[in-house]
Amino acid sequence: MASSIETFGLTKRFGSFTALDHLNLKVEGSKCVGFLGPNGAGKTTTLKLLTDMIFPTEGGCRINGVSVQDDRKRALADAGVLIESPEIYPSLTPNEALGMVADLRGLAASDRRDRIRTVLGEVKMSDWADQKVGRMSKGMKQRINIASALVHDPAVLLLDEPSTGLDPRGMAEVRAIVRDLKQSHRLIFMSSHILSEVVDVCDEVALIDKGKLLFYDTLENVTARFAxxxxxxxxxxxxxxxxxxxxxxxxxxxxxxxxxxxxxxxxxxxxxxxxxxxxxxxxxxxxxxxxxxxxxxxxxxxxxxxxxxxxxxx
Ligand SMILES: Nc1ncnc2c1ncn2[C@@H]1O[C@H](COP(=O)(O)OP(=O)(O)OP(=O)(O)O)[C@@H](O)[C@H]1O
Ligand SMILES: [Mg+2]
Known part of the structure; x- marks a missing residue:
């Protein structure tokens, strides 16, 4: 079954303010979809709803056909998530930090070493496996965060502005990693407010503004349609x-x-x-x-x- 992310009538109000307004979107397959919109458009809100960090006012969402609201555990079992980059405890090494994530994800002890080695390779941090995270640059820490999202080898990857806050080189490295991950039969849903980043990395783009979906299409069609x-x-x-x-x-x-x-x-x-x-x-x-x-x-x-x-x- 192809991986999928689906929202139906997904709505979130904070008091009288509508942050997300009846979002209907279905993305499916092995590809990278850019979730594009200016600051305050509702991107993070959508990703938090998709990962059950907050509860919708109306509507709901499914990952791989399973309702996030009704069966969170099963819906998120095959999803890797990076929202609002957590700070990794500075005295841990990537090996230790990822070991804890592998524990939480319930990976068998026998698979752990191989899996951690693989994901550190995927984010190009193999040489840093036993260095303390506290000594690393912001971009390197973000790569470890991406590795954390990948530990259980999820088919669906949800990334909230993964390159934001990094210097140009850090941004380029994160983009290169996302481009590589695309080759590995995953559905990547990545928010961004930077158009050039979406053009650079993604196959399709969903544009939202003020909580409403403006369009969802392939990059080629979007260009052709509006040009x-x-x-x-x-x-x-x-x-x-x-x-x-x-x-x-x-x-x-x-x-x-x-x-x-x-x-x-x-x-x-x-x-x-x-x-x-x-x-x-x-x-x-x-x-x-x-x-x-x-x-x-x-x-x-x-x-x-x-x-x-x-x-x-x-
Ligand atoms: N807990 C909350 N309480 C009140 N308003 C909120 C809350 N969370 C988000 N909002 C508001 O909802 C709107 C959408 O926020 P959201 O964080 O989803 O935007 P975003 O698209 O991720 O923007 P950015 O590019 O700045 O990250 C914003 O106007 C924000 O102020
Ligand atoms: Mg945001």
Missing amino acids: NGHSTVDVLLARPITPEDVARRVTPLPSVAGVQQLDPKRLRVRFTGGLDGQEHLVEALVGLHLGVVSVAESESALEEIYLSQISRGD
Whole structure:
């Protein structure tokens, strides 16, 4: 049976405030699903409901088809969870800390050593197995936390912003680990408020804002759906170009749908026609002799979609 996470009408109110509003979502299979949303969207609330740390006001959820609210133990037996990174006792070593987790999870003593060795390998901490956790960087501690979630070899992994609070290198390491874990036939459900992280790591994305699901789809479909048949490239010029020249020479090119001047030497060009359109656009741009030194697909295209989907202000 494929792994699954499912919420139905899942609602959480804190007093009169609705943190999560009738969330209906089903994710299934071996993949990594990004649970994306700005601060306060309801991501942690959802993950806490999924792991029975809090109780829903209405609705419920299932993991692998088993109700978390009715049969917590069975529902969570095959789930690894990392929410709000716990502090590991600093004088413990990873071997000792993971040994305690293995105990709690009821792993047979004979399996423990192998299992701990495997998970320390998965989070690239094998060389640190017997060093005190207190001496480790934040990123290393977070990798041990991920290892804790993996000790019982769960098919479902729930991660709440696993890279948040780490420096860029720590973030990159955690992302690389999640990407690797994806290969091992798991369903990973990972919250994040960083779009580029979700694009980097996940196969699908569920976007929530203000407690409501805005959409759930594959990354490709999300991009295609919201780009409206348009693609965007950033063009770097060797020489500054005037706004008049942009309007007179670049905007009228075939397949161009819009041009934004980011600074005197940088243009963001929206165009139609997919790769063919892009080929013609690049040829035409070069033909204008504006001093084009590079044309790159705009990373901010998805960022714009993200920002346009989440309501801002209030
Ligand atoms: N115990 C609580 N009591 C009152 N309000 C709460 C409680 N827990 C969460 N909230 C509120 O519910 C909303 C959703 O919170 P949640 O922590 O789920 O957001 P989030 O998407 O995880 O955000 P972040 O990206 O900042 O972690 C927030 O406005 C938060 O203040
Ligand atoms: Mg949160």
